[in-house]
Amino acid sequence: MIKTVAIQGVKGSFHHIVSQQYFGDEITLKECLTFDEVVQSLLTGESDAVVMALENSIAGSIIPNYALIDNHNLHMVGEHYLDVQHHLMALPNQDINDIVEVYSHPMALLQCKEFFKKYPHIKLVEDKDTAEVAQRIRTKNLKGVAAIASKLASELFELNIISESIQTIKQNETRFVIVKKENHEVSESDISKASIKFELEHKRGSLAAMLNVMSDCKLNLTKIQSMPKIETPWKYAFFVDVTFNDYGDYKKAISIMEIMTEKFKILGEFKDAKL
């Protein structure tokens, strides 16, 4: 039973929205300043699950979050897609010309940098969380300061949206995962997707052989990303997501892959959210 869900950010953040959509309103939200803190809360038992952004269609994978899940041997037990729309918001009765500084999360600033080219007078400042800035503008009554955050944040903190959907690429789908310490709760019949990691020697055809196994076992590849291993220049780690109709097919594939690869690891098994 999920009681407490930890997120990076405060109420009104995109992580909060995902947590609402995935778990409903019955859970307690634990607001953390960083993803490290989120993971710590899970490890100490302060939270039962965490919501974590993992990739978006603009910047690709959020590799540091992959590393957090991998290094702490956590398990993805679910996934959720959110269409992230960034709005520029401030205290009422101000327009864009009144704004001197905009504070937001680095990823949000990156996604909206094109918009701000038209307003060189605005200073962009990196901050920990999109919604926390919105909250701060309200509690400290900050004039001349704007936040880039969600519609939910503008509602919660009663800010006025100066400009809607200011990110450069308007369709901005972000994939979030639900992460837990243990992986006991998803029943086999509900599992239709898995996230795996393995390493291969840098040998011609080694990855092709792996993909042949997956294909022979009727797995569909939905994501693949190689990461060079700095310490061992001729080895590569691969992060792969697969979907499948039959759990038995998947089990067969991974039993072969465990033999044919090094450091084979299942990062998560869950229901394909796109089904």
Place this chain on the structure above:
Amino acid sequence: MIKTVAIQGVKGSFHHIVSQQYFGDEITLKECLTFDEVVQSLLTGESDAVVMALENSIAGSIIPNYALIDNHNLHMVGEHYLDVQHHLMALPNQDINDIVEVYSHPMALLQCKEFFKKYPHIKLVEDKDTAEVAQRIRTKNLKGVAAIASKLASELFELNIISESIQTIKQNETRFVIVKKENHEVSESDISKASIKFELEHKRGSLAAMLNVMSDCKLNLTKIQSMPKIETPWKYAFFVDVTFNDYGDYKKAISIMEIMTEKFKILGEFKDAKL
């Protein structure tokens, strides 16, 4: 003949260091504020080549730069690896406790965020370029402000290094590419690596078939990354780097792949810098 090389950033930036190491001191450096400006300078003929960071071992690929090369049909004609070490620097006679604000590039701030956890009094502010901050501290005589930048920047702008190599992961290799408008100058005998892009229908085994072709033609895969195409949910684009000993093998592989994939495109052919 390369005369003018455009970089994102100013003298003392990591792009400047790569430009020096790759082209020597005989070229004119064109300093640009953004990667977009860098590309524009190439398109208008203001520069003959550009140096562009493409991936690093911490954050993975810099997808927006891949998109710039792809969207403008530019060509990678070379690659260069740099061990990026971030140093904290300020005007002389200040220590870490005197520093109130640190300005730097978002990627540099991200890579060093662990270090700053010990110093919560320091405000981190996103800026356009690592070295430009160092320059500004010197020209405006800014006290209480530090930059995160290269050793070269500290030398050029006579700043004192407060703390060396403050990035969380000490080995921090970044891959840069040399990009031009045309692809005429690398002779076939010098080509040992290529960067290609193609699209595949989301059909089981489609990528495995491609990797089999590559393997049969004796190509080694050094990088693979899938990118979902937002507009067409069931298609995937793949960015792949391959190395090879024989240009003929490579030519054979791509002639097959051109038939078997959609939107096949060569992003660059060049000398493998790791050889």
